[in-house]
Amino acid sequence: MAVQADAGAIRRRRTRASTEVRGYGRATPYLFLAPYLTLFLLFVVGPAIFGFWMSLHDWDFQLPGKPFVGLQNYKDLFDPLSATAEPFWHGMRATGIFTVASVPFLVALPLALAVLLNRKFPGRTFFRAVYFAPFVLGVAVIGLMFRYILDTSFGLLNAFLGLFGAPDIGWTNDQPYAFIALVAVTVWWTAGFNAIIFLAGLQDIPAEQYEAAELDGANSWQQFRNVTLPGLRPVTVFIVTITVLASANMFGQSVLITQGGPGDTTATALMVITDTGFSQFRMGQATAMSYLLALCLAIISVLNFVLLRERKS
């Protein structure tokens, strides 16, 4: 505070002393933003605009002709007779199922973990590291690893379940097991990341609030319900938002573990977009799909905010 006040005072003095550097204060924030802004424009906004332009064409970067088709690529996505509609909506369905199934676990479980890891007990730091550890692995590593573990005939998991007389389950190629496997793998893989963020949020809740609650006779559940949860609200909004986006962008797990199967039930929207754009080289259609997916995610993010925002009554 003191530093800020000083800086303000200095600036006021300067402004008063020399009028010729009046623009200085106004440009400063933008100059600080410039390095990031340049990258943002170059690698996010620029490609996004170019992508939209592509989506209005039959675009293949290797073909000389890139006929302008207007909104046809978008219309095709709503025309069940077109070549792109069915794969795309199947992909959206897979993405939707995965998101709905994974987000609750990816929010609730890390919250429970964070509450546990926030207590004082011997080896606390060790366990914090243990739960975070899987997150540092690449998707290729966990994908390959779980393909072995989940193999129907020779996998560790079925061998273990077999000890209890369970029949061989097709974890990678039978539904609903394929989705269960994908959700479980993803939860194991990324729960630690969300837990760390919750943990940071927990440490921001003043201890006095718990003391006050205790004095008022609140038991530990009531404390959790009325102190912890409200205190974590901003963190929760953040986590729900990024987790929904991350789950909606699920790609590697499906590619590596289920290969989109059985049938195309676990081929997510991103897999369909990648296939359309990079193996069929229909980049116009693929960017149209991307924009539709982006629109859906934007709407969900807004809903997310509206539903979870702080209600000031």
Place this chain on the structure above:
Amino acid sequence: MNTISRRLVLGGIGAAGAAGILAGCGEGSAGKPGAAPATGDGGAKGYDGPNVELDFWNGFTGGDGPFMRKLVDQFNGEHANIKVKMTVMQWADYYTKLPTAVSSGRGPAVAIMHVDSLATNAARNVIEPLDDVATALELKQEDFSEVVWKAGEFNGKRYGIPLDVHPLGFFYNKTVMTQAGLDPAKPPTNADEYAAALDALKGKGIQGHWATPFPFTGVLTVQALLWQFGGDLFNDDASKATWHEEGGVKALTWFSDLVKNGHSPKNVAQDADNIAVMNGKNAFVWNGIWNINTFREKKGLEWGVAPLPNIGGTEAAWAGSHQFVLPKLKTADANKSTAARVFVNYISQKSLEWAKGGQVPARKQVRESAEFKALPEQAALATQIDHLHFPPAVPGIGDALNELNKAVNEAVLLKAEPAKALSDAAARADKILDANRKKYGA
């Protein structure tokens, strides 16, 4: 208010990012290939220009890689002024990377491509015709089998010089066959013998032919069966899929019945069929010739390989073929073009060495040489050469074939009846074929 906009932006960034993934790689101008190089002799007379470095890309990530590297080293040793640098990557990435590299002017001078990708890449200006190389090497149809030779052509021009053929073969575990009282020296050769063998195995509690729902090896097997039952994948001009007709339905029914009749477990995962043969849990697998080296490396495995049994009545087998291609150079470089042709010529003549990596040489004279016949497994599969099938040379044919993969997947996992799965897939494939015709202007 402040938080609203921040969250909106946050959502927006994620969303824009998704779109950006695609947009980012459309960069790079297209359709401006370098002028056709002045090559004249197609590399037959060698190369005596200044030192030149050639990039050579392929996807030989498996047991075949070291064999190709050896040939490249040999070539480098014998050619002081040409240095070939071989880069290996996964085939799946390769077909995405190569066009991008070519369009940005960083493509290799020589590359390998599967025969079913030639037409697509020719139509997309990724590779250039090399009729001159074929002429210079005095390659003629008689030197190859007709189907292999024809497969390198698109629109009347030659785009690929065949390096090898890799057919599907019938691999069997001799120990398991003995357990079931079968004679390992006489693997089944037709539908009745095959059924009898499977029943004998079942009698001993062995599931004898595991059926996978994946392209390797399920879809390859179903394609072979489809041709055996007299069907075909596409009609004559490849404008419609025909795999849902009688031959295809019989093929997929036979294959998925392996699961229904208890000759295969349900939900077999990728590669588990092959692993099961190696572990002695499965007797038979129809796998590519590349499997020879995999089986050979497994200690204690008693195995054999034979041409595919004739289940459907007509001898037929699925096969792929590696072909040399010359990617387009953005800036024409006569030295590079000539040197690349010298390299293709050299390797093509050394295809016996390559065959040891688990391939059938494309050249007839190599196939008929005593040295090749001394490779018993490869030679056994080479006998199928005259009834091999490739997909038609139509751009984007792989996009349509992808739908067949889905049908096989659903049927083998018992999620759909073969006929229904196939006709649904054919309907989807027809739309893709239609879109491809528009796209590639055929």
